[in-house]
Amino acid sequence: MGIDRRKFIKLSGLAALGIAGRAAGDVVSTLxxxxxxxxxxxxxxxxxxxxxxxxxxxxHEGCKDCITACHRIHNVPDFDNPKDEVKWIWEEPxxxxxxEQEHEHIRNDLKHSNVLLLCNHCDNPPCTRVCPxxxxxxxxxxxxxxxxxxxxxxxxxxxxxxxYGSRSFNWRDPRPFIKEIQPNYPTRMxxxxxKCTFCDERLAKGLLPACVEACKEKALVFGDxxxxxxxxxxxxxxxxxxxxxxxxxxxxxxxxLV
Amino acid sequence: xxxxxKIIVGLIVFLALIxxxxxxxxxxxxxxxxxxxxxxxxxxxxxxxxDYMRSNHMDLLNEWRDLVVREGQRVFVDSRGTKYEMSLxxxxxxxxxxxxxxxDKCHDYMGVQPYCWDCHVDPKEVR
Numbered sequence: 001m002g003i004d005r006r007k008f009i010k011l012s013g014l015a016a017l018g019i020a021g022r023a024a025g026d027v028v029s030t031l032x033x034x035x036x037x038x039x040x041x042x043x044x045x046x047x048x049x050x051x052x053x054x055x056x057x058x059x060h061e062g063c064k065d066c067i068t069a070c071h072r073i074h075n076v077p078d079f080d081n082p083k084d085e086v087k088w089i090w091e092e093p094x095x096x097x098x099x100e101q102e103h104e105h106i107r108n109d110l111k112h113s114n115v116l117l118l119c120n121h122c123d124n125p126p127c128t129r130v131c132p133x134x135x136x137x138x139x140x141x142x143x144x145x146x147x148x149x150x151x152x153x154x155x156x157x158x159x160x161x162x163x164y165g166s167r168s169f170n171w172r173d174p175r176p177f178i179k180e181i182q183p184n185y186p187t188r189m190x191x192x193x194x195k196c197t198f199c200d201e202r203l204a205k206g207l208l209p210a211c212v213e214a215c216k217e218k219a220l221v222f223g224d225x226x227x228x229x230x231x232x233x234x235x236x237x238x239x240x241x242x243x244x245x246x247x248x249x250x251x252x253x254x255x256x257l258v
Numbered sequence: 259x260x261x262x263x264k265i266i267v268g269l270i271v272f273l274a275l276i277x278x279x280x281x282x283x284x285x286x287x288x289x290x291x292x293x294x295x296x297x298x299x300x301x302x303x304x305x306x307x308x309d310y311m312r313s314n315h316m317d318l319l320n321e322w323r324d325l326v327v328r329e330g331q332r333v334f335v336d337s338r339g340t341k342y343e344m345s346l347x348x349x350x351x352x353x354x355x356x357x358x359x360x361x362d363k364c365h366d367y368m369g370v371q372p373y374c375w376d377c378h379v380d381p382k383e384v385r
Contacts, residue, residue: 033337
């Protein structure tokens with residue numbers, strides 16, 4: 001016979017290398033010619049933050065414009081059941097949101113008010129540290145605590161780690177519970193954690209977050225903390241602002257003017 | 259060998275049964291069946307060559323996914339300088355408007371079940 005085992009193995013090894021090389025060459029040669037870019041006019045900031053003016057917000061009790069706008073464009077389901085609840089932005093009584101500040105004789109308007117809550121996009125986020133798949137991470141360029149729903153395996157470590165209750169888990173398939181699905185934004189699937197992303201998809205296009213845009217009272221102000229001339233810095237420099245559970249050291253970046 | 263006859267006959271029957279779908283398709287003249295995909299009429303080329311897309315669209319989509327979500331890159335510039343938004347719903351489905359007759363048809367034939375549509379939305383399905 002012309003070929004022994006040794007020779008056969010050598011030849012097949014060479015052939016496999018050749019095939020792999022050609023395949024790799026195909027991929028590289030096709031992809032090398034293309035490039036990618038961000039959108040043309042994004043909103044750019046080094047440290048995004050939000051200031052919420054509680055007085056302005058409380059002037060319109062029962063107004064849910066920001067919540068409706070956010071939940072509508074992001075396909076957030078409404079299960080109508082607190083056990084399954086999924087929320088990106090929501091209201092809680094002052095004493096729940098700021099239990100450290102609450103006391104018996106607190107100003108009447110605060111005592112009976114609801115506070116608007118959302119992800120604090122912490123500078124030192126505990127949720128990202130515990131994520132085993134890096135499905136959630138703090139974006140270095142602008143400080144947004146992002147979510148990659150493709151990667152989330154539904155372990156819920158982040159839900160446990162977040163001291164603000166900003167993260168919701170999809171215990172059930174959310175699709176049937178979305179009033180009107182917006183095709184421009186994905187829904188989530190069962191077994192995935194979701195939360196506010198400061199509308200990263202809108203910032204990329206140069207638009208303000210949906211809740212900020214929806215508030216007629218301009219009670220929500222969004223801006224760059226690194227920019228000394230930004231509206232958020234002006235407000236924080238001239239008003240007294242509080243943050244939720246700041247003593248935990250998470251460095252939350254949603255500020256409340258009381 | 260004991261019962262050689264029975265075993266051999268049994269094996270032949272077994273092989274005949276297990277290959278039945280193949281024989282059946284040959285007999286029906288459908289052995290060379292390839293799904294006919296609906297080609298878009300609005301554009302004459304895809305973001306990459308047809309051959310490349312046919313075999314590697316899943317890799318391209320995975321790459322787009324990571325670029326958009328993790329790198330903040332949103333626009334794909336192809337080798338001829340044409341710009342496309344990297345979006346399954348807004349770019350791919352813009353031309354391949356009929357998901358049933360394009361994506362699903364081939365995926366069903368190949369027996370693969372990609373989970374894109376668990377989250378991403380086919381605009382036609384919600385209208």
